[in-house]
Every structure is written in C-alpha cells, then in structure tokens.
Amino acid sequence: MATRKTSSDDLLGPVTLAVGQEDLLLDRAVREVVAAARAADADTDVRDLTSDQLQPGSLAELTSPSLFAERKVLIVRNAQDLSADSVKDVKGYLDAPVEDITLVLLHAGGAKGKGLLDAARKAGAREVACPKTTKPAERLTFVRQEFRALGRSATPEACQALVDSIGSDLRELASAVTQLTADVDGTIDEAVVGRYYTGRAEASSFNVADRAVEGRAAEALEALRWSLSTGVAPVLITSALAQGVRAIGKLSSARGGGRPADLARELGMPPWKIDRVRQQMRGWTPDGVAQALRAVAEADAGVKGGGDDPEYALEKAVVAVARAARSRRLS
Structure with a gap:
C-alpha cells in the first residue's frame, strides 16, 4: 500500500x-479517501478532475456550500500542471478549507509545481508517498506488503519468484498476489508461484536466448531491453543464454544423422528442441561455442555482483553470442 509520510491518519x-508517479499507489490513495468518505456519508459527492479541468475560479464554485450539506471529495490529478491562477486559488483554499470537504491533490513531485507542494505541506496536509518503483528490491518489498x-x-x-515472473508492473503484481490468496490455502510457497506464473519470465528470457544463438543481434538486444524493462531477473537471462549455447554445443558434437527421438534420448532434450537447435546451429563452430560460453560466464558473474552494470554485462554477452553464431560465415 502507499506509504504515509506524516503522522496523520485522518482520511477525511x-x-x-499524494506525491509520486506510481499510478497504482496514486489510485489507491484516492480510493482510500473516497471509501472513507462514503462510509461516513453514502451520498458523498466525488469530483475527479484533471489539472486542465480546474480552471481559475472553479474551485470556489466546487467548494461552495450545498443545499443538502453533503460531504464532498475533490480530486485534482497532475496538480503540478495547474495554471498559475489555479495554483493561487488552491493556495487560498488551503488557508481556509471548507468543513466536510476533502481535497485530494495528486502531485508528481519534483521541481515543477513545487510551490503548491510546499504550500500543501505547510498547511498540514496528510501526505501519502507514491514513488515509482525502479529497483527489484522495492518490488520485492511491495509484494511482501x-x-x-x-x-x-x-x-x-x-515473493522473489513472483517478482521474477511478473516483472515491474505493480498492478500486475498486486493482481497476482490477490489471485494467489484467493485460490490457494495456507502458506504460499515457490512451487505455488511456479504453477501459476513462472513460465512468463522463462518465455521472455528464452526469447532473448533464441534470437542471440540465431545470430540476430538487433532483435536479441531489443528482446533483452524489453525483458529488463518488465522486471525479468538478469540471472534468468544468463541462464537461458547458457542453456541455448550448451544445447548447440551438445548437438554439434553428437553423432550425425541421428533421428530426433534417438538424439533426444542421448542428449536429454525433447525431440522438438532437437529440430529447433538444428536450425539454430548453422553458423556455429566449436570455437564459437567456446567463446560464447566464456562470454555468458562473464555476464553471469557480472549480474551476480561481480560488475557495476548488470545490463551492460548482459548486452555485451548477447552481442558476443550473436557474433559467435555467425563465426562459420565470418571465417
């Protein structure tokens, strides 16, 4: 849930x-206030406005006394984008808020619109932090919460398996947690997460590996960046790269001419994979396999703490594998 920065817990x-750029947390901050208001008064009037909808002078009209004395919740999204005149109106309102009206300001934080941010804090606003989660550890903490x-x-x-499988989208992570708690009794363990979700991250990481061992560097890099942007763990990608290169090494050293079923038994691969690896290994040489395995090993060490930039280590490995896949054509 969104993290409160002030000691005030008065939703009304x-x-x-609400400060930050994480949409899920911003929406939750709004829903909490609206739910509390409607619990106090089922007829609460809720007005949800974008910054351009709050025109100069309109705040006074929206906060004017009602004939029916109903409770109101006024939500202003992207408050950092309000015009100077509208900011002046909001600041004036902060000095003399109206009873039974809760104003919810959603602000991205940062330098833009900082004057309004400071004024709301000075007025004693209840503050909710809604920061964008950018690190795997933050997403892990979110899932635990x-x-x-x-x-x-x-x-x-x-929890770690869920983050590895779902990625960086908090809405999807929250939805996954809700589904698991609804469908599964008792303690939720890694095996349960694996049954529901693990295949998603594996599919993404193996897509990177497939493009790389086929020598398609540009497509492999594109798939890599997409995987990383969705939160796929780097170790899953290095593992997929290693498996892809090893499969080519195994098949290239196996006895030639064998049927897929026979080779599958010999190499411990399913028959369908034998056919795929045969297509992928056309440009490979034994030296290329050795070079690619060294590159993947270096990347694996880099993503496990041996380097300063895991993403760069992965990109370097992907390019090295793709280049090795064309070693027969380049020789």
Whole structure:
C-alpha cells in the first residue's frame, strides 16, 4: 500500500497530498479517501478532475456550500500542471478549507509545481508517498506488503519468484498476489508461484536466448531491453543464454544423422528442441561455442555482483553470442 509520510491518519482531513508517479499507489490513495468518505456519508459527492479541468475560479464554485450539506471529495490529478491562477486559488483554499470537504491533490513531485507542494505541506496536509518503483528490491518489498495486507503468509522464495515472473508492473503484481490468496490455502510457497506464473519470465528470457544463438543481434538486444524493462531477473537471462549455447554445443558434437527421438534420448532434450537447435546451429563452430560460453560466464558473474552494470554485462554477452553464431560465415 502507499506509504504515509506524516503522522496523520485522518482520511477525511481537509487535504490529502499524494506525491509520486506510481499510478497504482496514486489510485489507491484516492480510493482510500473516497471509501472513507462514503462510509461516513453514502451520498458523498466525488469530483475527479484533471489539472486542465480546474480552471481559475472553479474551485470556489466546487467548494461552495450545498443545499443538502453533503460531504464532498475533490480530486485534482497532475496538480503540478495547474495554471498559475489555479495554483493561487488552491493556495487560498488551503488557508481556509471548507468543513466536510476533502481535497485530494495528486502531485508528481519534483521541481515543477513545487510551490503548491510546499504550500500543501505547510498547511498540514496528510501526505501519502507514491514513488515509482525502479529497483527489484522495492518490488520485492511491495509484494511482501501486499501479502501482509491481505493477512496471508508467503515465503521469501515465493515473493522473489513472483517478482521474477511478473516483472515491474505493480498492478500486475498486486493482481497476482490477490489471485494467489484467493485460490490457494495456507502458506504460499515457490512451487505455488511456479504453477501459476513462472513460465512468463522463462518465455521472455528464452526469447532473448533464441534470437542471440540465431545470430540476430538487433532483435536479441531489443528482446533483452524489453525483458529488463518488465522486471525479468538478469540471472534468468544468463541462464537461458547458457542453456541455448550448451544445447548447440551438445548437438554439434553428437553423432550425425541421428533421428530426433534417438538424439533426444542421448542428449536429454525433447525431440522438438532437437529440430529447433538444428536450425539454430548453422553458423556455429566449436570455437564459437567456446567463446560464447566464456562470454555468458562473464555476464553471469557480472549480474551476480561481480560488475557495476548488470545490463551492460548482459548486452555485451548477447552481442558476443550473436557474433559467435555467425563465426562459420565470418571465417
């Protein structure tokens, strides 16, 4: 859930300030206030406005007393984009808020619109932090908090597996936690997550590996960047690269002319994979396989803490594997 930065827990206080760029947390901050208001008054009037909809002078009209004395929640999204005149109106309102009206300001944070941000804080607004999650550790913490908020227990391995499989989208992570808690009784472990979700990350990482061992460097790099942007763990990608290169090495050293079923038994691969690897190995040489395995090993060490930039280590490995895949044509 969104993290409160102030000590105030009054959801129906005059002003709530949600600061950050994580859409899920911003929406939750709004929903919490609206739910509290409607619990207090089922007829609460909710107005959800974008910054361009709050024109100069309109705030006074929106906060004017109602004939029916109903509770109101006014939501202003992207408050950092308000015009100077509208900011002036909001600042004036902060000095004298109206009873039974809760103003919710959604602000991206940062330098733009900082004057309004400072004014809301000075006025004692209840503040909710909604930062964008950019690090795997932050997403892991989010998943743990989601399970805890739903009153369920999940092992550390299960939480990590879920982050590795789903990626960086908090909405998808939250949805996955909700589904698991609804479908599974007892403690949620890694095996449960594997049954539901692990294949997604594997498919993404093996897509990178397939493009690389086929010598398609540009497509492999594109797939790599997409995988990383969706939160696929770098170790899954190095593992897929290693498996792809090893499969080519195994098949190239096997006895030629064998049927896929016979080779599958000999090499421990399913028959369908024998056919795929045969297509992928056309440009490979034994030296190319050795070079690619060294490159993948270096990348694996880099993503496990041996280097400063895991993404660069992966990109370097992908290019090296793709180049090795064309070693027969280049020789």
